[in-house]
Amino acid sequence: MGIYGVMGYPIGHSMSPIMHNREFEALGLSNHYAAFNVQPSQLKTAIEGVRALHIKGLNVTIPHKVAVMEYLDEIDDEAQLIGAVNTIKNEDGRLIGSNTDGQGYLRSLLPLLKQRELNRKKILVIGAGGASRAIVTSLARHGVEQLDITNRTVSKADKLVEHVKRFVPSTSAELSDAEKNLSNYDIIVNTTSVGMSPHINEVPINIDNVKEGAIVSDLIYNPLTTKFMQKARDKGAITDNGVGMFVYQGALSFEKWTGIEPSIERMTETVLKKLGG
Numbered sequence: 001m002g003i004y005g006v007m008g009y010p011i012g013h014s015m016s017p018i019m020h021n022r023e024f025e026a027l028g029l030s031n032h033y034a035a036f037n038v039q040p041s042q043l044k045t046a047i048e049g050v051r052a053l054h055i056k057g058l059n060v061t062i063p064h065k066v067a068v069m070e071y072l073d074e075i076d077d078e079a080q081l082i083g084a085v086n087t088i089k090n091e092d093g094r095l096i097g098s099n100t101d102g103q104g105y106l107r108s109l110l111p112l113l114k115q116r117e118l119n120r121k122k123i124l125v126i127g128a129g130g131a132s133r134a135i136v137t138s139l140a141r142h143g144v145e146q147l148d149i150t151n152r153t154v155s156k157a158d159k160l161v162e163h164v165k166r167f168v169p170s171t172s173a174e175l176s177d178a179e180k181n182l183s184n185y186d187i188i189v190n191t192t193s194v195g196m197s198p199h200i201n202e203v204p205i206n207i208d209n210v211k212e213g214a215i216v217s218d219l220i221y222n223p224l225t226t227k228f229m230q231k232a233r234d235k236g237a238i239t240d241n242g243v244g245m246f247v248y249q250g251a252l253s254f255e256k257w258t259g260i261e262p263s264i265e266r267m268t269e270t271v272l273k274k275l276g277g
């Protein structure tokens with residue numbers, strides 16, 4: 001019997017408990033996954049609690065992903081480069097931090113790529129916050145042909161470009177310039193919250209110039225189809241919502257903790273049911 005959970009603030013609407021608990025049950029593992037509402041001022045104490053209570057694994061979410069790092073014993077390369085942790089594994093008292101967000105996105109993308117290799121893709125990432133940093137780091141480490149970043153506040157995109165440039169060619173752009181050059185890209189990812197319920201009529205950029213057959217991902221899953229995705233589809237793009245990244249980041253955490261590969265299909269079904277889709 002192992003106790004697992006997610007730590008965030010607020011944590012009320014997290015889909016992780018139901019997703020992991022159903023998987024534990026289906027695989028016959030007598031573990032339990034809980035939601036822990038941890039105020040920022042209590043983070044250090046909470047991590048001491050993890051050690052004292054022998055909690056075996058945690059997901060970490062907003063606002064603790066960066067702050068938690070100083071309380072861990074080890075942080076893997078990917079999480080260090082991202083500069084944030086979303087997964088903690090308790091290995092006989094040693095707390096090891098990793099980050100499955102970016103890899104989760106990559107995994108969710110692979111079924112859409114078929115034989116067309118990611119290494120040869122030109123990618124545009126919209127947004128320069130925490131989610132963007134995880135994704136661009138993983139894409140850059142994997143290797144792609146071009147990785148451009150656009151953001152309302154261009155100085156933040158500039159900083160991310162500096163970060164990924166040692167791995168892949170990368171430039172930053174104003175939102176308006178990115179819109180004009182959209183036909184250059186094979187993959188376009190929205191990492192901002194623009195278009196999320198209740199603001200379902202907003203789009204992060206005008207997608208009209210997207211290339212036919214391009215992949216357009218939106219990390220939003222509420223609604224399941226954003227206006228941005230709908231407009232991209234109307235122009236002949238292949239679209240993908242945030243359910244895939246959410247499920248795969250969870251699946252990768254699950255695998256790190258248990259050594260068992262969970263069912264992506266069942267996890268997706270659980271999440272879609274919870275989302276009412």
Ligand code: ATR
Pocket residue numbers: 126127128129130131132151152153156191192193194204
């Ligand atoms: P997350 O951790 O989910 O990525 P974040 O770190 O708060 O969230 O980042 C939010 C991203 O969405 C940022 O790129 C932000 O742009 P700014 O850097 O200019 O703030 C972008 N964003 C949020 N609301 C936006 C809006 N209304 N229009 C354009 N971009 C927006």
